Amino acid sequence: MAEVPQEQINSQHGGKPHFFNQTPVSGSSGPQERDAKAPLPKGVVLDKDGKPCRTCTSMSSWRALTKQARAEPAASSTSSSTSTASTVPLAAPATPSSSSIPADCPPDVEELGRSTWTLLHSMAATYPEKADTKQQEDMGGFLKLFAKLYPCWVCADDFQSWMAHPSGRNKPKLGGRSEFGWWMCEAHNEVNRKLGKKEFDCRFWEERWRTGWKDGRCD
Ligand SMILES: Cc1cc2nc3c(=O)[nH]c(=O)nc-3n(C[C@H](O)[C@H](O)[C@H](O)COP(=O)(O)OP(=O)(O)OC[C@H]3O[C@@H](n4cnc5c(N)ncnc54)[C@H](O)[C@@H]3O)c2cc1C
Numbered sequence: 001m002a003e004v005p006q007e008q009i010n011s012q013h014g015g016k017p018h019f020f021n022q023t024p025v026s027g028s029s030g031p032q033e034r035d036a037k038a039p040l041p042k043g044v045v046l047d048k049d050g051k052p053c054r055t056c057t058s059m060s061s062w063r064a065l066t067k068q069a070r071a072e073p074a075a076s077s078t079s080s081s082t083s084t085a086s087t088v089p090l091a092a093p094a095t096p097s098s099s100s101i102p103a104d105c106p107p108d109v110e111e112l113g114r115s116t117w118t119l120l121h122s123m124a125a126t127y128p129e130k131a132d133t134k135q136q137e138d139m140g141g142f143l144k145l146f147a148k149l150y151p152c153w154v155c156a157d158d159f160q161s162w163m164a165h166p167s168g169r170n171k172p173k174l175g176g177r178s179e180f181g182w183w184m185c186e187a188h189n190e191v192n193r194k195l196g197k198k199e200f201d202c203r204f205w206e207e208r209w210r211t212g213w214k215d216g217r218c219d
Contacts, residue, residue, distance in 0.1 A: 038072065041065050045109075045154055055151040059101050059108040109152050116150070117188060124181040125210035136174040143172050155191075162190055181205050 040052070043061035047053035052065055101111055123142075128135055147163060150156035163170050170187075173179040185202035192199050200208075212218025 054106055055112050056109055056154050120184055121209040124184040127177045127180050130176045139174050
């Protein structure tokens, strides 16, 4: 559902050669080390080193890539066998349609995103009602570094660009909890829109992330 959309990648990074479905990467034993004669499955994003970027890719696309990587040796071998079972080097392949990740596996772009939004909104929820200069500087510095270091680099690039809009309209609003929480909600909605997800009504950001819902279900 929420793989990094091709149009997003094409529009934002179309001139760069280092990712998405076209750049050949070397090796052949797994997604990170594949010999990409075949086009990469839809939604797979490459890292800046040309290897598949797990934290930029949804689990379903990653699994399609894993499946392809396992199948490739069979396709290029001289064996006439049509069975893939004998050429799959690891345990049973995952169901391609499943997007759930076992709890002890590395995160995909969605799992990473969910966890990160939890952190970011929680930071807003615990931000001082009125922040002093130092607190504002600290949070500003954090957001700047965060946007640089976020492990999904295509997400990070977009987030940085959004924050640095030439009009200045997307600069973090750090005067106090209320405006910072609202700003974070808008930042999140920007990503929601890009991914075709429903926007969140920012009037409720505090119920969602700080106080719990008024119906008491979080108490
Ligand atoms: C900075 C950043 C940039 C990202 N960029 C990309 C990208 O370019 N491409 C990509 O594929 N993924 C990106 N992601 C991941 C993406 O935003 C989602 O986290 C991921 O797709 C999982 O989505 P989800 O539907 O589970 O809910 P999430 O979007 O992760 O939201 C988690 C929960 O937050 C609440 N929520 C939703 N919207 C808001 C809001 N506006 N304000 C407050 N609360 C809200 C809802 O209760 C929701 O269940 C990015 C994540 C981050 C943190």
